[in-house]
Amino acid sequence: MKFTVRLVWLLALLGLSACEFDRHEVHEARQNLSYTLEMHHIHMLINHSLQMAAQGADMNLQGVELGPALLAKSTELLKRAMSGLEMAQLHKLGNAGKPLMEMTHALADKSTLLIEEMKKLSPESKDKDAIRMLNHAIEAAAAGSSMIMLGQQGMAGDIDAVMVNHGQSMLGEASGLLRDVSGAAEYKELVNQVVHMLIGIPDMPVIFDETEADAKR
Template identity: 70%
Template sequence: MRLLYSLMIALCLSALSACDIDRHEMHDARQNLSQTIKLHHLHMLINHSLQMATQGADMNLQGIEHGPAMLVKASGLLERAMTGPEMASMHKFGGATAPLMKMTHELAARATTLIEAMKKLSTLSGDKGAIRMLNHAVEVAATGSSLIMLGQQGMAGDIDAVMVNHGQMMLGEASGLLRDISGADEYRSLVADVVNMLIGIPDMPVDQGESQPQGG
């Protein structure tokens, strides 16, 4: 009888210990998912700043007065995303060393370098045709990246998969444009740095009990 009683106690303690481990694992998983969602939203702001910048850059090439203002706004949005209280909070609570956080900062740094180069474009710039197509590659990649990240959040049922699939198609188109465009080599290198990072943004982790559409 004592042996049976001891076994019952041992089983109960084991079950409680397993539940405790499961709670910790679930907490860590949800923390990871929460931070990834926040970083993906920041990525979408970076992507939008790039979309604004490509429009401003094309205006600069055409001598349209609004071009420089668009590029200033693009820089401002990028800076807000990377230096705002939301980013500071994630750094404060241990997110600074996460791989996706490092990737976010690297993407922002490359986007900043590209936008600064865009500000120097003018009607006197050479290889205008190549530059316009490279700007299009950036815009396509930024749009595709945002569609994938939004679709991966699993908020809209079957339409999420449509968004992810279309986003993947757009990233493929951007990659193809980079391969096919010749000329403006220095500018092309800056564009490639950004586009290749947009293509490489990782998928969201899958929360337990939920499924997410898969990205590329």
């Protein structure tokens, strides 16, 4: 009888330990997913700042007065994305050394350098045709990157795959433009660095399935 009671207690303790382990896995998975989603939202803000900057750069080449204002707004948005309370909180939670965080800061740094070069453009700039094509490469890569991240969040059913596929197509278009453009060598090098970072943003992890976790418990 005593042996049976002890065996029941042992099995119960093992069951509780397994439940605690599963709960820990669920909590960790949710934290990782939340972190990745927040980082991808920050990336989307960076991407939009690059899209605005590319449009402002084209306006500078044409002598349109709105160009400098649009470039200033792109700088403000980039700074907001990287220095807001959200980013500070992510660092506070110990994410500073994670690969996605490091890539985000590297992308922001290179984007800042590129935007500063865009501000110098004017109707007197040389290689204007090449610069316009490079600006289009930036827009295509930024839009494609955002579409991929949005589609990977898995919120809209079958259309998510369409988003991801079209985003990948736009990244391919950006890469093709970089190969084809000649001229504006220094500007092209900056654009090349930014585009390749946009292409290299890590994929989101598989979204955690809470129903599977509930089944385990």
